[in-house]
Amino acid sequence: DAKTTQPNSMESNEEEPVHLPCNHSTISGTDYIHWYRQLPSQGPEYVIHGLTSNVNNRMASLAIAEDRKSSTLILHRATLRDAAVYYCILRWGSQGNLIFGKGTKLSVKP
Amino acid sequence: EAGVAQSPRYKIIEKRQSVAFWCNPISGHATLYWYQQILGQGPKLLIQFQNNGVVDDSQLPKDRFSAERLKGVDSTLKIQPAKLEDSAVYLCASSLQGTLGEKLFFGSGTQLSVL
Numbered sequence: 001d002a003k004t005t006q007p008n009s010m011e012s013n014e015e016e017p018v019h020l021p022c023n024h025s026t027i028s029g030t031d032y033i034h035w036y037r038q039l040p041s042q043g044p045e046y047v048i049h050g051l052t053s054n055v056n057n058r059m060a061s062l063a064i065a066e067d068r069k070s071s072t073l074i075l076h077r078a079t080l081r082d083a084a085v086y087y088c089i090l091r092w093g094s095q096g097n098l099i100f101g102k103g104t105k106l107s108v109k110p
Numbered sequence: 111e112a113g114v115a116q117s118p119r120y121k122i123i124e125k126r127q128s129v130a131f132w133c134n135p136i137s138g139h140a141t142l143y144w145y146q147q148i149l150g151q152g153p154k155l156l157i158q159f160q161n162n163g164v165v166d167d168s169q170l171p172k173d174r175f176s177a178e179r180l181k182g183v184d185s186t187l188k189i190q191p192a193k194l195e196d197s198a199v200y201l202c203a204s205s206l207q208g209t210l211g212e213k214l215f216f217g218s219g220t221q222l223s224v225l
Contacts, residue, residue: 049213096212
């Protein structure tokens with residue numbers, strides 16, 4: 001199974017950038033890198049995904065290493081509402097199931 | 111655009127009782143997923159439907175859990191009989207076709223407490 005490794009927790013200050021790392025050394029060529037986040041008492045929410053190139057959307061940026069064995073989710077200006085558990089997931093195979101790990105719990109300090 | 115709807119929001123039952131959860135995915139979404147999330151853990155996939163057919167149910171405890179998706183739209187997940195370890199949040203998600211580059215949309219979940 002394709003797997004990811006993330007730090008258990010990270011802290012950030014409000015209005016500062018946040019870089020959330022993810023290692024996925026067993027990634028294969030057709031695996032997509034997905035990021036979801038989960039706020040307290042809510043279902044997971046899609047953040048961003050990519051295959052090989054860096055990606056930007058209104059929520060975040062995804063920087064993918066050249067060898068694809070790691071990636072970084074970038075929140076450009078953290079707000080208190082960004083405090084959540086962030087999951088880095090490899091989506092692979094014919095069914096493309098999302099297999100969640102434990103994620104990184106991000107705390108944002110005012 | 112309406113999101114994924116789930117009901118009930120909360121359910122409390124005693125062990126050995128039965129319970130059912132309902133999910134209405136986003137209109138037009140062919141793929142539907144049920145996840146179980148135990149407190150402090152990431153969601154665990156139980157079953158995936160493509161239209162009304164099962165694509166993956168390898169993690170579904172089939173001796174007590176069952177799920178169906180009639181007419182390829184709404185879905186129900188049933189537990190019969192419930193055990194204490196079934197206490198969790200049950201999440202439903204849907205996506206357009208289930209391809210690797212698509213995003214999933216999740217509902218708010220049903221929180222089940224088994225006493």
